[in-house]
Amino acid sequence: DVKVTQSSRYLVKRTGEKVFLECVQDMDHENMFWYRQDPGLGLRLIYFSYDVKMKEKGDIPEGYSVSREKKERFSLILESASTNQTSMYLCASSFLDSYNEQFFGPGTRLTVL
Amino acid sequence: GENVEQHPSTLSVQEGDSAVIKCTYSDSASNYFPWYKQELGKRPQLIIDIRSNVGEKKDQRIAVTLNKTAKHFSLHITETQPEDSAVYFCAAKGSGAGGTSYGKLTFGQGTILTVHP
Numbered sequence: 479d480v481k482v483t484q485s486s487r488y489l490v491k492r493t494g495e496k497v498f499l500e501c502v503q504d505m506d507h508e509n510m511f512w513y514r515q516d517p518g519l520g521l522r523l524i525y526f527s528y529d530v531k532m533k534e535k536g537d538i539p540e541g542y543s544v545s546r547e548k549k550e551r552f553s554l555i556l557e558s559a560s561t562n563q564t565s566m567y568l569c570a571s572s573f574l575d576s577y578n579e580q581f582f583g584p585g586t587r588l589t590v591l
Numbered sequence: 592g593e594n595v596e597q598h599p600s601t602l603s604v605q606e607g608d609s610a611v612i613k614c615t616y617s618d619s620a621s622n623y624f625p626w627y628k629q630e631l632g633k634r635p636q637l638i639i640d641i642r643s644n645v646g647e648k649k650d651q652r653i654a655v656t657l658n659k660t661a662k663h664f665s666l667h668i669t670e671t672q673p674e675d676s677a678v679y680f681c682a683a684k685g686s687g688a689g690g691t692s693y694g695k696l697t698f699g700q701g702t703i704l705t706v707h708p
Contacts, residue, residue: 482634509694518600520680521635521698528694537592537697568634572694577623577642577684580696582634 481505482583484569490589497556499586501569507581508574510552512536512544515566515585527552528574559590593618595683597699604671605707612702614681615663623684624657624664625696630677638679639666671706678703 485500501510511526513536523536525544533544541563545553552571556563569583594617604610616624625640641648641655641664648655652671657664668675682696 511695513698518700520597520700521682523695523697526695534695536695574694577640578694579625579637579640580694582636584634 482569482571482581484567484583484586486586487584488587488589490591491556491559492591493560495559495590497559497588497590499554499556499567499569499588501552501554501571501583502550503552503571503581504550505571505581506549507571508549509572509578509580510546511570511572511580512542512552512554513568513570514538515568521568524554559588561590564588564590593621593683593685593697595681595697595699597681597702599702600700601703601705603705603707606671606673608671610668610671610675610704610706612666612679612681612704613663614665614683614699615661616683616697617662618683618685619659619662621683621685624655625682625684626653626655626666627680627682627698628677629680629701635680668704671704673706673708676704676706 482503512524513521527546543555567586570580572578572580597614622643627635628638629635654667679702681699
């Protein structure tokens with residue numbers, strides 16, 4: 479059974495704080511993704527990684543960075559949180575092959591005050 | 592890059608009716624089109640997918656059709672049940688060469704489906 483876990487379900491931070499969101503998968507997937515989900519906007523890709531230490535920008539990378547030091551772990555970093563980054567953040571992973579299912583984590587609801 | 596538009600944003604049906612959700616995409620090279628279902632408070636899960644070399648695919652009460660010429664694809668749910676109530680997302684994957692495009696999906700805006708008993 480594929481398991482993708484995220485470090486927190488709910489997080490409240492203040493404007494300007496540095497925020498770390500962590501994702502761990504146990505299926506030896508090459509690909510890992512970070513999305514944000516907002517009502518009416520669907521799932522928007524922030525960053526993805528297809529290998530350790532490799533990262534690619536998604537559609538909305540501004541204000542975010544990522545780190546992948548180990549294959550099973552992919553971190554999303556908000557260098558200086560802002561109120562417009564209040565959102566649901568979803569991590570996903572998949573095998574490298576183009577047609578593979580993405581498995582999602584439970585999500586982190588981040589509120590920036 | 593790829594752009595995916597999904598309609599309608601909300602859909603309300605009576606139990607037993609059919610439901611259809613439509614998506615259009617912009618990149619004619621896109622070759623993989625999955626659909627994900629997200630129940631309230633839960634994570635999205637893949638329910639069906641179709642590749643560009645196939646026009647239609649069925650799995651029990653759900654089916655997906657693809658029209659490559661018109662660049663649109665649709666999800667059809669027959670004999671809807673209350674447990675079908677969820678948010679449905681379509682997605683498309685381009686066929687760009689190189690590892691950087693592997694597995695990257697562009698999602699539609701989502702459709703909130705409500706099935707009334």
